[in-house]
Amino acid sequence: MKLVSQMLERLRARTSTQSEDRKSIQNPDIAKIIADALASAGLGKGSTKGGQIAEVIDSALARAGLLGADDASEIKPVPRAEVKSYGIPEGEAGIEPTISLKGQFLSHTVSSPTGALAYKLYVPASYDAQSIRTVPLLVMLHGCTQSPDDFAAGTQMNAQADLHGFLVAYPAQTANANANKCWNWFRPQDQARGGGEPALIAGMTAQIGADYRIDPARIYVAGLSAGAAMAVVLGNTYPDVFAAVGAHSGLPYRAARDMGSAFAAMRSGGAGVGDADARANQKLTPTIVFHGDRDHTVSATNGDAIVAHQTRASGAAAHIATRNSGTARGGRSYSLTTYADVPGRTVVEDWRVHGGGHAWMGGSASGTYTDPQGPDASAEMVRFFLQHARQGA
Numbered sequence: 001m002k003l004v005s006q007m008l009e010r011l012r013a014r015t016s017t018q019s020e021d022r023k024s025i026q027n028p029d030i031a032k033i034i035a036d037a038l039a040s041a042g043l044g045k046g047s048t049k050g051g052q053i054a055e056v057i058d059s060a061l062a063r064a065g066l067l068g069a070d071d072a073s074e075i076k077p078v079p080r081a082e083v084k085s086y087g088i089p090e091g092e093a094g095i096e097p098t099i100s101l102k103g104q105f106l107s108h109t110v111s112s113p114t115g116a117l118a119y120k121l122y123v124p125a126s127y128d129a130q131s132i133r134t135v136p137l138l139v140m141l142h143g144c145t146q147s148p149d150d151f152a153a154g155t156q157m158n159a160q161a162d163l164h165g166f167l168v169a170y171p172a173q174t175a176n177a178n179a180n181k182c183w184n185w186f187r188p189q190d191q192a193r194g195g196g197e198p199a200l201i202a203g204m205t206a207q208i209g210a211d212y213r214i215d216p217a218r219i220y221v222a223g224l225s226a227g228a229a230m231a232v233v234l235g236n237t238y239p240d241v242f243a244a245v246g247a248h249s250g251l252p253y254r255a256a257r258d259m260g261s262a263f264a265a266m267r268s269g270g271a272g273v274g275d276a277d278a279r280a281n282q283k284l285t286p287t288i289v290f291h292g293d294r295d296h297t298v299s300a301t302n303g304d305a306i307v308a309h310q311t312r313a314s315g316a317a318a319h320i321a322t323r324n325s326g327t328a329r330g331g332r333s334y335s336l337t338t339y340a341d342v343p344g345r346t347v348v349e350d351w352r353v354h355g356g357g358h359a360w361m362g363g364s365a366s367g368t369y370t371d372p373q374g375p376d377a378s379a380e381m382v383r384f385f386l387q388h389a390r391q392g393a
Helices: 002-015 027-040 048-063 080-086 148-155 157-164 196-211 226-237 259-268 301-311 377-385
Strands: 104-112 115-123 135-141 167-171 214-224 244-248 287-292 319-327 333-340 346-353
Touching: 104 196, 115 148, 115 157, 115 196, 135 148, 135 157, 135 196, 135 226, 135 377, 148 157, 148 167, 157 167, 157 377, 167 196, 196 214, 196 226, 214 226, 214 377, 226 244, 244 377, 259 301, 287 301, 287 377, 301 333, 301 346, 346 377
Parallel strands: 135 167, 135 214, 214 244, 244 287, 287 346
Antiparallel strands: 104 115, 115 167, 319 333, 333 346
């Protein structure tokens, strides 16, 4: 990002001689500094790549209110596919983060003796109701204050559905059930099979399975924060429904019993009680964990606890198969540890994003709680999920 560094240096030099009032920086000055930086790098608007980069920068300035009205009116968002070729991180201001989707995003409600649950369902254009071929289903559980639309936009999971041909369901928590629209993963009645929110969500998958050609062996669940904690609950209480779990910035099963202990677990980590302790002769649901090591909302030690529970399954602990590290295209480094069972199948992946906070890694700025700089959690989860089919389905 040498070009960006040059721009910043010129901006600092220019603004250091002006008033401390940031409003004294004039828009033409900023545009000239950026133009000079482009030219000095051999990327003036006369060059093809320079012109492309200049369009991205102009778009960013326009959205930030740093171009005149006449100039800004001519600026259009740069499509995400083009941005990738420039080496500019996705999610920056002025970059259009929304992928053009070809499927249908439908609104539904499921009713049962335990209550009603509204949800959005993404059906990719490739889905054929007349085909004998069944397709996977992924359930996505949003975090606190979020909605299905917000979560879909931030994770861009519908684009993954288009790419791989599966359906995605986004249940909606209500403010009546929780003032912040959090899933109630910490309440005893919502940590057991046959009632509460786990039963509602499992019932939703049953309705989708009745209405669409879903492969019962390939139903998955993933979530962020409170949604991740509920995904872990579902993996423990309905292992006969969900073939794999994705827990992003979440907590282990039974990490809390009420609101007070929930906040304590989020802050300091919850030991939890994995079903490996209660079902020692059964295997737990394969799980992929993502957690930022600078998450100040849900301590990363909770990710450690999820991994510990999953690798203690069936009385024969899964062993570490590989340890790798790398740097995501957006710039964040990460460590990845995989765990395999006795036959050698990867059953747990543990992704630790260095410098990452409480956000969906590799997500789009079009949704809340996303970090475009991290590795692509959506793509990695889908890859992991599609490696696993539920046994005996």
